[in-house]
Amino acid sequence: MELRQLRYFVGVADELHFGRAAEKLFVSQPALSQQIHLLEDEIGVELFGRAKRTQMRKVELTEAGTVFLIEARKILQLAEKAIETARRIGIQQKIIKLGVYRMMLRSRVVEILRVFAQNFPDIEIKLVELPTFLAVQDALFDEIIDLGITMLPLKYNQLTETPFKTGYMKVMLSESHPLASEDSLKLDQLKNEKWIEINKSIHTIFEDIERMCKNAGFNRESFIVQEVSSIELLGGLVSLGIGIAFVPSFYDASRVQGVVCKELINPDGSPFKEVAIKQAICYKTATSTPTIQALTSLVKDM
The missing domain is CATH 3.40.190.10 (Periplasmic binding protein-like II)
Structure with a gap:
């Protein structure tokens, strides 16, 4: 449970309207609804009556929601107090x-x-x-x-x-690579590629990546043509077309000229999330x- 979810819940409870609450919270309505659903799933009860919301487009707190609102306000007040206390104590x-x-x-x-x-x-x-x-x-x-x-x-x-923050794997290729025009890539499209890789000694998920590739039917070991110690060098070698590389989805590839990054997807087209970073x-x-x-x-x- 996150403080953000509690703030969202209190916002909807105050407005009894998802649209108005979303505007006041500076968040999109779908994102707000999703967080409320996640909160309800974690608690295990409905906080807002879904039947009335679906049938009558009316937002009402359930009995459990009414009780939870009181406690949520207390938690948010305590969190604010903790921040203020920290500001006073640590202001030096x-x-x-x-x-x-x-x-x-x-x-x-x-x-x-x-x-x-x-x-x-x-x-x-x-x-x-x-x-x-x-x-x-x-x-x-x-x-x-x-x-x-x-x-x-x-x-x-x-x-x-x-x-x-949790990220997943994407593939970095040179702009001239034959797969560079694809919107996304599946693992089996990469089985004959040459690879640039971060040195195993500083690579936190190297074994996870190798297991992922073996599950897809290929072994990269003999196809890793260069191991490097920095992400900058990895990007530079990829831009030269020496090989391709796996990078985290939160990697900022805009700093590297001559490369593109492609999302990995499963055979059914869904996002590939087997390896998390x-x-x-x-x-x-x-x-x-x-x-x-x-x-x-x-x-x-x-």
């Missing part, structure tokens, strides 16, 4: 160094900075760009940065993680402050 920490890795979507970085600025306008966020997600973890462990966006799993037990915001547990924890909670709800 005026500068927070946030580490990000280069393959992150720029729009995601900007969104995080915007949310931080809105909620903590007196705190200066210094962005530290690091070459890889593992370098972010190293910088946290060495106390070079206060917060970091990385990919799981963590290599240090001394770090605390809060997952907030999780992003998380992390901090070093021993050096955590109320401000760092409050900032972390903001990213969790995004």
Whole structure:
């Protein structure tokens, strides 16, 4: 259960109208309805009467919804109080160094900075760009940065993680590749391709990818023509047509000239989600402050 879902629920309960609530919450009506359904599924009861909503286009709270509304308001008030308390206690920490890795979507970085600025306008966020997600973890462990966006799993037990984004695999090809004009790709289309790959020693999901390919009927091992230690070099070799590569769906390929990225789909056309890649915001547990924890909670709800 997320604070965002509670805010959405309270918004609909206040308006008793999904359209008006969506406008006030600055979210699309389908997205709002989906989050309410997810909340109801998690709780195991209906919060709004679906029969009346379907038959009479009328939004009403169920008995369970009425009780839950009281508790949801309390939770949101406590969350707001916690943020305010953290602001007061941690206000002396005026500068927070946030580490990000280069393959992150720029729009995601900007969104995080915007949310931080809105909620903590007196705190200066210094962005530290690091070459890889593992370098972010190293910088946290060495106390070079206060917060970091990385990919799981963590290599240090001394770090605390809060997952907030899950991505899946897509395929990077050169613009001149024969498959570059396809809208999306199936795994069996890739069985005769040459591959560029991140070095196994720093690749968190290499074995998962190999298992995925073997399940699709091919083995990449003899077709990996180059292993590299950075995503920049991987993109550069792909742009030269030396091979293709798997990259996370949240990888920002707009920085790499001469490449395109294609979504992976199953044989039936549905999105391929066999291998998941999780992003998380992390901090070093021993050096955590109320401000760092409050900032972390903001990213969790995004």
